[in-house]
Amino acid sequence: MAAEDDGARPGIAAPAAGTATRAAGTAIPDAVPTGTATLAARAGTTSGSGIATEQRVLDLVTGAEVRDLAVELVRAVGENPPGGEGPMAQVLAAACRDRGLEVVLTEVAPDRPNVVARTPGGTGPSLLLLAHTDVVPVGEGWSVPPFAGQVVDGRLVGRGAADTKGNLAAAVVAMAALVRAGVRLTGPVELAAVVDEEETGLGVQAYLADHAAPLAGCVVAEPTDLRTVAAARGDSYVRIHVTGRAAHAGSPADGVNAVAGAARVVTALGRWHGELAAAAHPLVGPATVNVGEIHGGTGTSTVPADCVVAVDRRLLPGESGADALRELAARLDALDLAGAGMGVRAEVVMEMPGFETPVDAPLVRTAAAAVRDAGGPDLPVTGWSAACDGGYVARATGTDVVVLGAGSVTGQAHRPDESVALADLLTAARAYALCALRTLG
Ligand SMILES: [Zn+2]
Numbered sequence: 001m002a003a004e005d006d007g008a009r010p011g012i013a014a015p016a017a018g019t020a021t022r023a024a025g026t027a028i029p030d031a032v033p034t035g036t037a038t039l040a041a042r043a044g045t046t047s048g049s050g051i052a053t054e055q056r057v058l059d060l061v062t063g064a065e066v067r068d069l070a071v072e073l074v075r076a077v078g079e080n081p082p083g084g085e086g087p088m089a090q091v092l093a094a095a096c097r098d099r100g101l102e103v104v105l106t107e108v109a110p111d112r113p114n115v116v117a118r119t120p121g122g123t124g125p126s127l128l129l130l131a132h133t134d135v136v137p138v139g140e141g142w143s144v145p146p147f148a149g150q151v152v153d154g155r156l157v158g159r160g161a162a163d164t165k166g167n168l169a170a171a172v173v174a175m176a177a178l179v180r181a182g183v184r185l186t187g188p189v190e191l192a193a194v195v196d197e198e199e200t201g202l203g204v205q206a207y208l209a210d211h212a213a214p215l216a217g218c219v220v221a222e223p224t225d226l227r228t229v230a231a232a233r234g235d236s237y238v239r240i241h242v243t244g245r246a247a248h249a250g251s252p253a254d255g256v257n258a259v260a261g262a263a264r265v266v267t268a269l270g271r272w273h274g275e276l277a278a279a280a281h282p283l284v285g286p287a288t289v290n291v292g293e294i295h296g297g298t299g300t301s302t303v304p305a306d307c308v309v310a311v312d313r314r315l316l317p318g319e320s321g322a323d324a325l326r327e328l329a330a331r332l333d334a335l336d337l338a339g340a341g342m343g344v345r346a347e348v349v350m351e352m353p354g355f356e357t358p359v360d361a362p363l364v365r366t367a368a369a370a371v372r373d374a375g376g377p378d379l380p381v382t383g384w385s386a387a388c389d390g391g392y393v394a395r396a397t398g399t400d401v402v403v404l405g406a407g408s409v410t411g412q413a414h415r416p417d418e419s420v421a422l423a424d425l426l427t428a429a430r431a432y433a434l435c436a437l438r439t440l441g
Contacts, residue, residue: 001092001120003028003151009073009299011073013295014218021272021390023135030319031364036403037058037373037374037375037427037430038055039051039055039058039373040052040407042176044146045129049296050437050441053181053183053437054373054432054433054437057149057177057178057183057433057437058177058433059173059429059433060176060177060180060181060230061173061177061426061429061433062173062324062426063422063423063425063426065144065173065176066173066422066425066426066429067151067156067422067425068159068169068424069095069169069172069173070149070156070165070166070168070169070174070420070422071149071156071167071303072091072095072149072159072169073088073091073092073095073160073166073169074147074148074149074156074159074160074161074166075091075147075148075149075158075241075419076091076092077089077135077136077147077159078091078133078135078160078168079134079135079136079137079138079410080134080136080195080198080199080309080344081133081137081195083112083195083196083199084111084112084194085108085111085112085113085133085134085195086111086112086113086206087107087113088133088134088296089112089113089115089124089133089193089195089250090264091354092098092133092168092193093115093117096117096172096173096175096191096422097414098114098399099172099175099176099177099179100120100179100180101117101118101119101120101172101175101176101179101203102117102118102119102120103115103116103117103244104116104117105160105274106201106210107194107205108194108195108203109195109196109202112195112196112202112203113191114191114197114203114206115133115191115192115193116190116191116192116195116196116207116211117128117172117175117191118188118189118191119175119178119179119185119188119189119190119191119375119422119436120179120188121184121185121188122184122185122186122187122188122440123187123188123215124182124186124187124216124440125186125214125215125216126188126189126190126213126214126215126216127187127188127189127190127215127216127217127218127221127242127435127439127440128190128191128192128215128217128218128219128393128399129171129174129175129190129191129192129203129218129221129272130191130192130201130220130221130389130390130393131134131164131167131168131171131191131193131194131220131221131222132164132168132194132196132197132198132203132204132389133168133193133194133195133203134195134196134197134198134199134203135159135160135163135165136159136163136198136414137254137303138159138334139155139414139416140416140417141416141417142193142416142417143416143417144157144158144417146158146159146330146416146418150178150248151246151422152285152419154421154422154423155419155421155422155424156419156420156422157418157419158418158419159418160418161407161412161418161419161420162223162406162407162408162409162412162413162418162419162420163184163222163223163407163409163412163413163418164221164222164223164235164405164407165220165408166405166406166407166420166425166428167221167223167405167406167428168221169425170221170405170406170425170426170428170429170432171191171216171221171429171432172191172325173429174189174430174432174433174436175191175432175436176435177429177433178191178433178437179380182185185436185440185441186216186440186441187216187435187440188440189354189436189440192204192207194206194207194389197388197389200350201389201390201392203351204389204393205243205392207311208392208393208396209312215393215397215399216439217361217363217378217400217401217402217435217439218361218390218394218397218399218400218401218402218403219367219389219397219401219402219403219404219432219435220388220401220402220403220405220410221404221428221432222386222388222404222405222407222409223405223407223408223409223413223420224382224384224404224405224408224409224411225379225402225406225407225429226371226376226404226405226406226427226428227371227379227380227381227382227383227404228364228367228368228371228376228379228381228402228403228404229381229382229383229384229402229403229404230283230357230358230359230361230381230383231281231284231317231354231355231356231363231384232284232288232317232354232355232357232383232384232385232386232387232388232391232403233281233284233285233314233315233316233317233321233354233356233382233384233385233386233387234260234314234315234316234317234351234352234353234354234355234391235312235313235314235315235350235351235387236309236312236313236314236315236321236347236348236350236351236352236389237310237311237313237326237348237349237372238311238313238321238325238328238330238346238347238348239310239311239346239347239348239349240262240265240308240309240310240332240344240345240346241306241307241344241345241346242258242259242261242262242265242296242306242307242308242309242313242337242343242344243258243305243306243309243342243343243344243430244256244258244260244261244303244305244341244343245303245304245305245341246302246303246304247303248301248302248303248357249300249301249302249303250277250301252303253351254303255302255303255305255441256305256341256342257298257304257339257343258296258304258305258306258307259297260299261302261307261337261351262294262296262307262308262309262334264337265309265332265335265337265344266294268331268332268334268335269289269291269309269331270304271288271310271433272289272328273288273289273290274326274333276288281316281317281383281390282381282383283334283356283359283383284316284317284354284384284385285354285383287313287314287315287316287319287324288310288312288313288314289308289312289313289314289392290311290312290313291310292310292311293308293310293312294307294308294309294310294312295307295308296308298375306321306380309384312387312389313328314352315352315354316353316354317354317355317391318338318354318356319354320353320354321348323353324348325346325347325348328346328425329346330334330398331345332333332344332346349384352387352389352392353387353391353392353394353395354387354390354391355390355391355393355394355395355401357394357400357402358403359381360403361400362400362439363401363402363435363439364381364400364402365401366434366435366438366439367402367404367431367435369438370430370431370432370434370435370438371404371427371431372425372430373431373434374428374430374434375427375430376424376427376428376431384403386409388403389411390402391412393411400403402434404428404431404432405422405428406421406424406427406428407419407420407421407424
């Protein structure tokens with residue numbers, strides 16, 4: 001999901017070298033990022049043998065493998081709506097199996113399977129890497145074919161390149177490196193690549209419903225510009241239905257105008273938004289109210305008996321859709337539409353919880369250090385005004401959650417010519433590997 005994070009970050013200078021051309025499909029002109037991450041000079045808390053192991057794993061994470069898999073995943077489409085993740089899930093599952101991961105596909109809806117892949121071995125709690133297989137529809141304005149997986153000036157361009165197939169590829173390559181290095185972890189690294197993140201979160205809810213195993217933490221692989229995100233807003237959709245009484249427009253007093261009632265509701269929602277702005281969360285900003293749709297009436301010559309107002313109400317961490325609905329109900333009561341002969345009811349039709357992990361929690365510190373040690377930027381821990389599936393994990397399991405990945409949620413996600421720097425994907429892959437080593441080491 002997109003939102004209005006500030007998104008600014010300094011670029012990282014990773015040299016691009018080598019050329020590669022795929023035999024089939026679109027040529028990939030160049031750009032295998034080969035930025036190196038040398039740990040010895042950086043890590044202050046890892047033992048000597050730990051550094052050697054980490055370096056061995058990092059060296060097995062290559063820009064070429066991340067690039068090739070990211071290209072393959074972009075080509076596998078998976079637009080949602082309508083929810084066609086099936087072929088994309090099959091491509092991902094095959095890529096995971098080829099790399100020695102244990103893979104289970106679970107149908108959430110017809111031809112919409114979640115893909116769960118695990119590193120073998122380890123009986124302790126698992127580190128969950130959470131991503132999604134769907135992408136938002138292509139939309140207008142592209143200058144390149146959106147599912148060709150082209151690489152231009154060191155950037156993979158295509159729908160989902162940043163949100164979040166590039167990061168999904170990075171997660172798979174990180175797990176493959178752990179397997180190839182033969183490291184013994186206390187528990188498995190589990191990748192859950194779920195369907196329907198861009199719409200109603202069916203995939204993550206189905207995943208959580210049948211996964212009771214304890215978690216050591218959850219890293220959500222979404223575009224954060226390589227920042228470690230420790231808190232994110234949630235989201236809820238609320239439908240408000242105002243009812244009046246139909247009459248001939250020539251005698252409006254014979255009826256009760258539901259659109260006029262809805263107008264009062266919309267004005268009250270604007271006031272609510274203004275009041276919420278005064279209570280901003282330090283990391284994620286304020287909750288918000290936006291009226292996105294309004295439908296009312298049946299014809300110009302009729303007093304409308306019905307009007308529906310569709311509202312997006314962003315949630316602060318810890319706030320539920322039910323909390324927001326209670327607050328809304330009090331505001332609707334204050335309008336006294338019943339006194340004007342109208343009915344009004346409101347319901348939450350979609351809810352995606354936010355989350356907040358303390359900034360000094362081990363997972364947060366580990367993730368931020370991992371980015372740095374992987375050759376990425378040293379940026380402060382931040383919050384995210386976007387919503388993502390991580391909130392469901394935090395709510396259902398109580399585990400610590402961070403969001404971390406390459407690409408910009410504001411500059412690239414959901415836009416035409418969406419792209420991500422391959423060098424940043426390589427950094428993300430190495431950071432995921434380090435997170436796993438340091439969380440499950
Ligand atoms: Zn996403």
